[in-house]
Amino acid sequence: MGITESILPLCAFLILGCSKNEGLSDIQYKVTQEGGTEPAFSGEYWDEKADGHYVCVCCSNPLFASDSKYESGTGWPSYWQPIDDSAVSLHSDRKLFRTRTEVRCGECDAHLGHVFDDGPQPTGKRYCMNSAALTLVERDK
Secondary structure (H helix, E strand, O other), X not given: OOHHHHHHHHHHHHHHOOOOHHHOOHHHHHHXXXXXXXXXXXXXXXXXXXXXXXXXXXXXXXXXXXXXXXXXXXXXXXXOOOOOHHHEEEEEEXXXXXXXXXXXXXXXXXXXXXXXXXXXXXXXOEEEEOHHHEEEEEOOX
């Protein structure tokens, strides 16, 4: 195997950001790889109440615990903090004629959603995520 063939998986990971692209649905790909947004109240987790943690649909990086999830009334799953500061990365987003703060996976750089300063205490943050970017890992009962 030549050098070109041996680095192709790494190049795909670096360019696409997600090592499991072949297993993503159309909406998961649109959200995580193209920065899309699923329609409000359409995602699997917007009203989910199960106990567990949410991981990145691309790389399984733990992102949010269910005990930081709350009902924001927006139609998207919302959290007041990530599992830890390195779980996500924040980036300036100027796509919609205003500046927002984009949230990406801290491990694979997949687009997750946006964070706003109108959430509950103790952080005052609303991490407004797309269900399509998440997988719920339920706690054992």
